[in-house]
Amino acid sequence: MFTGEICSRSYALNRFAFAFKFPAHRQRFxxxxxxxxxxxxxxxxxxxxxxxxxxxxxxxxxxxxxxIIKIAAAVGExxxxxxxxxxxxxxxxxxxxxxxxxxxxxxxxx
Amino acid sequence: MSRLLGGIGIAHTPSMxxxxxxGMAGSWDPAWRRWHDGTRPIRDWLARKAPTHLVVIxxxxxxxxxxxxxxxxxxxxxxxxxxxxxxxxxxxxxxIDGDPAFSWPIARSLxxxxxxxxxxxxxxxxxxxxxxxxxxxxxxxxxxxxxxAVNMLMHPLPTPxxxxxxxxxxxxxxxxxxxxxxxxxxxxxxxxxxxxGTRFGMTNERFDLSFLERIESRMDELLEISPEKLMQVAxxxxxxxxxxxxMRAALAPEARSAGRFYTTxxxxxxxxxxxxxxxGRNSGPPS
Numbered sequence: 290m291f292t293g294e295i296c297s298r299s300y301a302l303n304r305f306a307f308a309f310k311f312p313a314h315r316q317r318f319x320x321x322x323x324x325x326x327x328x329x330x331x332x333x334x335x336x337x338x339x340x341x342x343x344x345x346x347x348x349x350x351x352x353x354x355x356x357i358i359k360i361a362a363a364v365g366e367x368x369x370x371x372x373x374x375x376x377x378x379x380x381x382x383x384x385x386x387x388x389x390x391x392x393x394x395x396x397x398x399x
Numbered sequence: 400m401s402r403l404l405g406g407i408g409i410a411h412t413p414s415m416x417x418x419x420x421x422g423m424a425g426s427w428d429p430a431w432r433r434w435h436d437g438t439r440p441i442r443d444w445l446a447r448k449a450p451t452h453l454v455v456i457x458x459x460x461x462x463x464x465x466x467x468x469x470x471x472x473x474x475x476x477x478x479x480x481x482x483x484x485x486x487x488x489x490x491x492x493x494x495i496d497g498d499p500a501f502s503w504p505i506a507r508s509l510x511x512x513x514x515x516x517x518x519x520x521x522x523x524x525x526x527x528x529x530x531x532x533x534x535x536x537x538x539x540x541x542x543x544x545x546x547x548a549v550n551m552l553m554h555p556l557p558t559p560x561x562x563x564x565x566x567x568x569x570x571x572x573x574x575x576x577x578x579x580x581x582x583x584x585x586x587x588x589x590x591x592x593x594x595x596g597t598r599f600g601m602t603n604e605r606f607d608l609s610f611l612e613r614i615e616s617r618m619d620e621l622l623e624i625s626p627e628k629l630m631q632v633a634x635x636x637x638x639x640x641x642x643x644x645x646m647r648a649a650l651a652p653e654a655r656s657a658g659r660f661y662t663t664x665x666x667x668x669x670x671x672x673x674x675x676x677x678x679g680r681n682s683g684p685p686s
Contacts, residue, residue, distance in 0.1 A: 290635060292554045296466055307465045310486055353552060354595035355461035362486050368413075372599035372666075388602040388666050394609065395628040 291353045299351025305329035306347075306356035315363045344371040401501075401573050401580040404448045405657065405675045406650045407441065408614055408643040409531045410589045411457070412667040413485065416530035420490055423533075430664035437660035437671075438534045444657045444673045445535055450583040452501055453542050454569065455528060456562075456645045457587045458551035459483075462525035469553055470517035472565070474509070475524075475546040476502050483523035492529060498543035501580055505545065508572035514565060522546065527587060531671075551588070551639050559622050559629075559641045566648025573649070586646025588639025590661075590668035595635070602668045603633050608661060610640060611670050615656045618647050636667075650674055 296303065305326065308314040317325050326336045338346040342364060347357045358368045373383035418431035427435065462483040464470065481494035509516060524546060536542065547565075550556055557565075566584075573582050590610065591603040610633075613621050622644065630638055655678035661670040 290554055290630075291552060296553055300466065303466050307461055310462065310484070348595055353461060353466070355552065359461075359486055368594065369666075372594065375595060375599050376597055383600075387600040388663055388668075389598070389600050391601055391603050391632070392605050393603065393632050394606060395624045395632050398628055398631060 295351045296353075299335075301330040301332075302335050302347070302350065302352050303356050305331060306352055306360050309356075309359035309363050318360075318363060342366070344374045345377075348375070401452075401576050401578050401582050403570065403573055403650065403676055404450055404581055404583050405444075405654060405673060405677075406584040406586065406646040407445070407535070407671065407673050408586050408611075408646055409441075409535075409671040410667060410669040411527050411530045411587045412589055412592070412665070412669070413526045413530060414665050414667075415669065416490060416526050416533075417487075418664070419530075419533050428664070430662070433662050434660075434664050434669050435534060437662060438531075440658040441660070441671050441673045442535045444675070445583065448581070448583060448675075450542055450581045452498065452545060452580045452582045453585055454505070454545045454547065454573070454582060454649075455585040455587065456547045456549060456565070456642045457524075457527040457585075458639060458642065459527060459548050460485075460525055461552065463523045464548070466553065469550060470548065471550045471557055472514060473517040473519050473522070473548040474502070474506055475519050475522040475544075475548070476506065477520055477522055480522050480524050480544065480546065482529055483525040485525055490529065492533065493538055493540070495524065495528075495532075495540050495544045497545060501543060501576070501578060502545045504576040504578065505569070505572040508575065509565075509568050512568035512571065514568055516547070519548075522548070531587060547645075549642055549645075551636075551642070556626070556638065556641075559624075559626065559644055562641045562645045563618070563622060563648045566645035566650075569645065570649045584646050584649045586643040588642045589636055590640060590670045591633040591637050592667035593634030593636055594666060598634065600666045601634050602663050602666070604661075604663065604668065606633050607668050607670055611659050611661060611672055614643055614647055614672060615674065616652070618644060647674070651676055654678065
């Protein structure tokens with residue numbers, strides 16, 4: 290769950306990821322990713338997560354998933370790829386398995 | 400005063416829009432064709448009601464608002480709302496017009512009721528609106544829109560009861576605006592879905608069907624479900640369903656269903672319900 294406290298800690302990462310909405314930002318990332326990440330003030334850990342395309346790690350580090358999927362899209366990975374990564378699943382098997390239906394009601398939780 | 404004709408609760412999801420465009424180009428995915436066909440009766444109901452204005456309670460998905468300034472409630476006062484580019488280019492639809500002369504009296508009344516909204520002279524609309532809109536209306540859009548964006552992304556979010564109160568304030572605002580518009584209120588949010596973390600792709604049909612049934616005349620039961628429990632049983636992003644409460648509360652308690660539909664084409668469960676102010680009003684002259 291993305292909270293204000295997480296946002297305060299990881300604002301630079303989210304600002305960097307949101308900017309993938311703009312074509313010029315995507316272009317600069319394709320050409321010189323390190324310089325761009327330095328400019329946005331990403332930490333060494335965050336930069337490494339981006340380099341490794343570690344979507345799970347980036348969200349765990351405080352990236353909002355709606356922002357992180359913009360980076361994924363720029364490198365050719367869909368939201369579903371990000372989902373498979375988060376579930377530690379093989380992409381082809383994962384997409385066949387969706388949706389994962391649960392059957393529980395609020396009153397069952399006590 | 401303007402006349403409230405009814406309301407619509409409806410899901411939104413990026414693929415709903417994308418698959419509409421694909422379908423219109425001649426290749427419907429069967430799962431989305433089902434949604435298209437299932438929403439026809441709602442479309443027909445809306446056409447019969449012939450509103451002049453839609454007031455839409457929705458959320459942006461980091462496609463217009465960024466985290467630098469994140470409003471809890473924002474209201475679009477512009478004369479035109481372009482489509483937001485979500486990173487895949489614009490879809491083949493024009494933006495949609497607003498109507499400041501209609502919107503300002505409503506905004507003023509909402510503030511007087513305690514809703515201190517952020518006024519947006521510019522606002523681009525993302526799939527929160529444009530994914531379901533073409534299923535219900537065709538361009539050139541025959542209505543003017545008043546969009547109200549709610550923070551559904553960064554906790555703390557407004558509470559379910561606060562959204563109910565927004566709907567109540569909206570009803571009073573519309574009915575006392577000194578104008579003569581015909582208004583339908585829309586509350587839009589995905590039904591069960593979670594699209595991050597290890598529960599990515601979860602849905603809960605039993606919960607959703609119960610929600611669709613209870614939103615008609617037993618919203619008090621839904622309001623008793625805490626946000627934590629709602630997110631636990633229906634997925635974290637299903638908290639968007641609380642925006643349906645604003646739509647329901649804007650209508651008379653006696654408003655009744657004029658049709659509903661439910662299907663799960665992909666990873667977000669899609670449901671829709673139309674609630675008619677005149678249904679259930681069996682006696683007395685029409686207002």
